[in-house]
Amino acid sequence: MGGLSHRSGTVLLCGVSGEANERCRQALERARFQVIEEIASIGDDPPSALAILLGVDGPNACTQAIQELRLRAPGAALVGIITQPGDASEALVQAFRAGIIDAVDARGGVDDLVPSVKLAIERRRLQISEERISEAFTRELGRRARRLGEAVLRIEDAYEETLAALVAMLDLREQATAGHSIRVGYYTCYLAREVGYTRRALQDVYRGAVLHDIGKIAIPDAILLKPGRLTDDEREVMKTHTVIGRGFVERVPHLHKAVVIPWCHHERWDGQGYPRGLAGDEIPVPARMFALCDVYDALRSERCYKKALTHAESLAIMLPERGAHFDPELFDVFRQIPESLWDALHTASMQANNRFETMLDVFASLESATMVPTEVRPTEEIRL
Numbered sequence: 562m563g564g565l566s567h568r569s570g571t572v573l574l575c576g577v578s579g580e581a582n583e584r585c586r587q588a589l590e591r592a593r594f595q596v597i598e599e600i601a602s603i604g605d606d607p608p609s610a611l612a613i614l615l616g617v618d619g620p621n622a623c624t625q626a627i628q629e630l631r632l633r634a635p636g637a638a639l640v641g642i643i644t645q646p647g648d649a650s651e652a653l654v655q656a657f658r659a660g661i662i663d664a665v666d667a668r669g670g671v672d673d674l675v676p677s678v679k680l681a682i683e684r685r686r687l688q689i690s691e692e693r694i695s696e697a698f699t700r701e702l703g704r705r706a707r708r709l710g711e712a713v714l715r716i717e718d719a720y721e722e723t724l725a726a727l728v729a730m731l732d733l734r735e736q737a738t739a740g741h742s743i744r745v746g747y748y749t750c751y752l753a754r755e756v757g758y759t760r761r762a763l764q765d766v767y768r769g770a771v772l773h774d775i776g777k778i779a780i781p782d783a784i785l786l787k788p789g790r791l792t793d794d795e796r797e798v799m800k801t802h803t804v805i806g807r808g809f810v811e812r813v814p815h816l817h818k819a820v821v822i823p824w825c826h827h828e829r830w831d832g833q834g835y836p837r838g839l840a841g842d843e844i845p846v847p848a849r850m851f852a853l854c855d856v857y858d859a860l861r862s863e864r865c866y867k868k869a870l871t872h873a874e875s876l877a878i879m880l881p882e883r884g885a886h887f888d889p890e891l892f893d894v895f896r897q898i899p900e901s902l903w904d905a906l907h908t909a910s911m912q913a914n915n916r917f918e919t920m921l922d923v924f925a926s927l928e929s930a931t932m933v934p935t936e937v938r939p940t941e942e943i944r945l
């Protein structure tokens with residue numbers, strides 16, 4: 562057996578016996594194919610223009626051979642050849658299922674043999690070429706998707722870092738409420754999750770909550786940090802932090818949907834809030850949820866003019882505001898959240914970094930919190 566290179570390619574004639582084998586051989590050699598009859602002759606580096614002719618006359622006649630040849634010569638064009646009389650349809654179906662790409666009926670002569678082999682070699686070449694293009698395309702698509710995902714994560718990180726810097730700046734200025742922004746972010750998002758907010762919507766709530774008082778950057782220290790009561794004029798100046806906050810947040814595209822909390826967090830259910838005096842359903846839901854959490858955190862925190870109240874004391878003060886300051890339905894959801902959970906959220910918010918994802922992890926770990934009954938107490942004035 563000589564080398565496998567030939568002008569027309571190489572054909573392995575396999576599973577065809579007797580006179581039919583000889584007719585096939587002669588026809589192929591006339592067409593300048595090299596014919597081999599042993600699988601072992603394919604070698605480790607099969608030629609690209611290799612056709613394999615297989616006798617497919619009996620059921621299961623060639624399935625095993627095809628599987629072996631597919632491994633030995635994955636680039637070869639497998640062609641079935643029928644040489645025996647009788648119905649070969651079942652064997653052909655099996656052979657096509659196993660991987661032949663064409664079949665020749667050589668019982669009436671071998672005229673169709675060479676054109677079929679040539680066509681099969683060309684089809685196999687095209688198949689391989691398409692497979693390679695498809696694999697390369699899929700790989701490139703995967704690479705691009707990964708790069709895009711990484712870029713999105715980098716942008717998200719940059720957003721989070723910008724947010725953290727802004728919040729830290731606020732907290733530095735207003736030492737008395739240090740940690741308040743992140744805590745109310747946690748509280749409001751937990752409440753929002755309780756009422757069915759999706760992860761995407763929670764992200765806007767979180768951003769809005771931690772930036773709720775961003776407008777206070779523009780309030781003079783003499784008013785913002787004044788230890789005693791504010792005069793009427795000073796109170797009017799203080800109120801402007803809502804519209805200043807709105808202006809600031811609206812200018813940042815990725816914070817657009819978060820604007821409702823900085824803008825509306827001092828609105829009241831009864832319409833007595835500011836800056837617009839919205840009432841009831843006119844107030845965006847995130848701002849209504851935030852109002853509850855903002856008051857709750859203020860009550861639970863120590864300030865220079867008050868001690869920290871307990872959970873029960875805080876709820877007792879808030880209860881008369883159900884339907885006045887607060888949305889009554891949201892209040893009812895709020896008060897069902899147990900004290901242990903608020904405490905856990907408080908602790909986690911002080912310890913964790915202020916990334917949104919970290920907060921979601923904290924929520925997931927607090928799933929098993931239980932409800933604690935509350936007790937009603939008299940009202941106390943709190944400055945927010």
Ligand SMILES: [Fe+2]
Pocket residue numbers: 773774802826827945
């Ligand atoms: Fe505020």
